Amino acid sequence: SARHGSGRTAYHFQPAKNWQNDPNGPMYHNGMYHxxxxxxxHGATWGVGNLSWGHSVSGDLVNWASLDAAIEPTSPFDANGCWSGSATILPGGVPAILYTGISADGEQVQNVAFPKNASDPLLREWVKPSYNPVIPLPADVPGDFFRDPSTAWLGRDGLWRLAVSAKVGNAVGSTLIYRSNDFRLWERNVAPLQESRAAGMVECPDLFPVAEPGAEEGLDHAPRTGTGVRHVLKLSATDTFQDYYAVGRYNDTTDTFEPEDDGDDCQSWRRLDYGHVYASKSFFDARKNRRVLWAWANETDSQADDVAKGWSGVQIFPRKVWLDNDGKQLRQWPIEEIETLRSRKVGLLGTVVNSGGVNEIVGVAGTQADVEVVFEIPALEGAESFEPNWLLDPQRLCGEKGASVPGGIGPFGLLVMASDDLQEHTAVFFRVFRHHDKYRVLMCTDLSRSTTRAGVYKPPYGAFVDMDIEAHGGIVSLRTLVDHSVVESFGGGGRTCITARVYPEHAENGNSHLYVFNNGTGAVKVAKLEAYELATATVNVGDDGLIQP
Ligand code: DQQ
Structure with missing residues (x-):
């Protein structure tokens, strides 16, 4: 069907047609998600000059109704485009939007917008006060390097703060703080929140507090006197087109952020996702007391393909994020509402996959699936030994030691979006190495066989899973969401995430298979496997009746 042709997704967020990139201003307001x-x-490419804020609402973060654009480039302070920004719920419950406008002069400035009618449950119309821009371009920042205001928060002194990205002077990836007592007049703090001197320009800053290690609830931005609260700073780096985060301390007096275990350059921090996502943004979901993350996953076929299919870009399935027990890394997991889409289920329990084994998981449609596996390694001693320089480039290691290269323990994992003859498949797998007296777990998504089509980007993606597999009894888990052209994987309980876009030829006609495989020398046990077929969600197809707060 047209819906599923060319990799169109069934439960990931997409507008009905055309180009989308960054998620902007996600929020929960009056029983409704926005x-x-x-x-x-106007089309399926990023259009300089005509970027608008598309707008959809949902009662459950799964089914979405599309509304008219909320903000369009119609004013002198945004005539050349309405770029990324964030929403802030003001005291009293009325939301405000802060966004970057490309002015009639081509300069990046920060603007504010408010609901025209705050009692409209869908917040359909937004007004841009004529006093915009609220933050004009500073004298020491070039005109095209000042953008992406964050959600604002109140300090203990009663002043608002927002973070915004800028290149200050020469090639400094700075995140600036502005303060205000009325949300209208904003004053820059002398010190930046953070500087990544080795990065050219950073974008889309997201600063948020996290609960104590291991606690899964989210925190809002309420001012806190406690000293125990850690914050996470996420930055999107233009040099690498990747999202990085650090866990650290935010000082609300100096308005500065210090990573706890990482250096100053964001490009050396952990990545939110070791596949293909960018410009992520989180929000506090007061309905379920959690922090939810969105991110853009763009196409990896050609621009001509995008024009032909009439659309480009998806959002990741929303993820809950929280601080791991180790206090150092985030854990990410698909929000539980995905379970409302689960239909057919098949499972395995205690199956041993011997060396060279490829077991098909029969009974669920392989193009829309949610697969959770718990692997158990009976004997870790069989692990290959690890060369220290491999630490530097796990992605390369995944390329050299792909899914078909035998090892000691692993490669073992899943083959998804596989054709009848296995000519096409996407491999998501682990490999375990011994490094002195420790074990290292490598996670890969290998796209080299994902499609027989030419002109598609098919890299290996990879990263280590920061966990002690020995202390975990030789157990490592994998969850993979498959949605036509999206393969979104969560390794080690969401410690390492890899999102990939795939364009298998065979899937155009429907039939796709799922397998568990093991190309290691040692046997691997599937302690538990649950695979669910997922129903198609209602995503921006215009059925407003479906959306109930
Ligand atoms: N995309 C927006 C910018 C942002 C960039 C423009 C990140 O505001 O910096 O579409 O993808």
Whole structure:
């Protein structure tokens, strides 16, 4: 069908057609979720000058109704585009939007917008006060390097703060703080929140507090006197087109952020996802007391393909994020509402996959699936030994030691989006190495066989899973969401995430298979496997009746 042709997704967020990029201003307000997004209403490419804020609402973060664009480039302070920004719920419950406008002069400035009618449950119309921009371009920042205001928060002194990305002077990836007592007049703090001197320009800053290690609830931005609260700073780096985060301490007096275990350059921090996502943004979901993350996953076929199919770009399935027990890394997990889409289920329990084994998981449609596996390694001693320089480039290691290269323990994992003859498949797998007296777990998504089509980007993606597999009894888990052209994987309980876009030829006609495989020398046990077929969600197909707060 047209819906599923060319990799169109069934339960990931997409507008009905055209280009989308960054998620903007996600929020929960009056029983309704809102997602805005960078949208070109005129076509399937990023259109300089016509970026608008697309707008959709949902009662459950799964099914979405599309509304008219919330903000369009119609004013002198945004005539050349309405770029990324964030929502803030003001005291009293009325939301405000802060966003970057590309002015009639081509300069990046920060603007504010408010609901026209705050009692409209869908917040359909937004007004841009004529006093915009609220933050003009500073004298020491070039005109095209000042953008992406964050959600604002109140300090203990009663002043608002927001973070915004800038290149200050020469090639400094700075995140600036502005303060205000009325949300209208903003003053820059002398010190930046953070500087990544080795990075050219950073974008889309997201600063948020996290609960104590291991606690899964989210925190809002309420001012806190406690000293125990850690914060996470996420930055998107233009040099690498990747999202990085550090766990650290935010000082609300100096308005500065210090990573706890990482250096100053964000490009050396952990990545939110070791696949293909960018410009992520989180929000506090007061309905379920959790922090939810969105991110853009763009196409990896050609621009001509995008024009032909009439759309480009998806959002990741929303993820809950929290601080791991180790206090150092985030854990990410698909929000539980995905379970409302689960239909057919098949499972395995205690199956041993011997060396060279490829077991098909029969009974669920392999194009829309949610697969959770718990692998158990009976004997870790069989692990290959690890060469220290491999630490530097896990992605390369995944390329050299792909799914078909035998090892000691692993490669073992899943083959998804596989054709009848296995000519096409995407491999998501682990390999375990011994490094002195420790074990290292490598996670890979290998796209080299994902499609027989030419002109598609098919890299290996990879990263280590920061966990002690020995202390975990030789157990490592994998969850993979498959949605036509999206393969989104969560290794080690969401410690390492890899999102990939795939364009298998065979899937155009429907039939796709799922397998568990093991190309290691040692046997691997599937302690538990549950695979669910997922129903198609209602995503921006215009059925407003479905959306109930
Ligand atoms: N995309 C927006 C910018 C942002 C960039 C423009 C990140 O505001 O910096 O579409 O993808």
């Amino acid at each position: 997602l805005f997004y960078q949208y070109n209403p």
